[in-house]
Amino acid sequence: MDKAPEAFLTIGEMADRLGVKTHILRYWEEQFPMLKPLKRAGGRRLYRPSDVALLDQIQDLLSKQGYTIRGARAYLAKGGSAENVAIAAPSPITAPAPAPVGDLFARPAASTLVPELRAIRDRLAKALAAA
Template sequence: MAGAPSSGPVFDDGKAPDAMRTIGEVASALNIKPHVLRYWEQQFPMLRPLKRSGGRRLYRPDDVALVATIDRLVNREGYTLKGAKRALSQGAVAETETVSAAEAGSSDAREAQSVTVVPQLRAIRDRLAAALNA
């Protein structure tokens, strides 16, 4: 998720946008409990904040953006942790976010989004139909 710091939350603490954040700062900005962030670190291998002496975690901007994406998938879009992990590892989430963030509101964006989303929805429908028929 290189270059994704702008997709994360906006911090109003006087630090530079690319500054590292503590687990408490990230938890507060995203309204997520710190123990949930620690659990997500175990469940999502791509989420690896720096750990200083004493186990103090420092989240880079890319880590914060990844946490925001995981939060969106799990808490707003209804993914399971396993499903969110699969979506992130396959890159399907990044494609949809890029299209919607770069061109939101235009008819070209809607067309580009449908080109990306429709095949994914069809694949999901086919998997569900196969599972029901099995």
């Protein structure tokens, strides 16, 4: 049975909705001062619809748009205006090249790696000297 949209959500329900663990939500409360759920007796958290909307936005900024915690906090503190927040711009995330399946833990032999590294070092030294 689903709750009405205006109903308060517990931390477990909110965690399930966002697909994160409850400790992540507690951490976000520390990192985002604008996030202040109601706390009942015994410290039970209840998220109001405004908290739910803010958590949805935080989740989107962090997981889909690639913001850091610091960048997302700055973005939200400035009212969500990207042109006002230079620090909040997400940095491109590059994934490392996938390892071959059969050689998942294989390392190149030192005898082939050292000459390659020396060649790279020499090219960098020449480039710096030319600059």
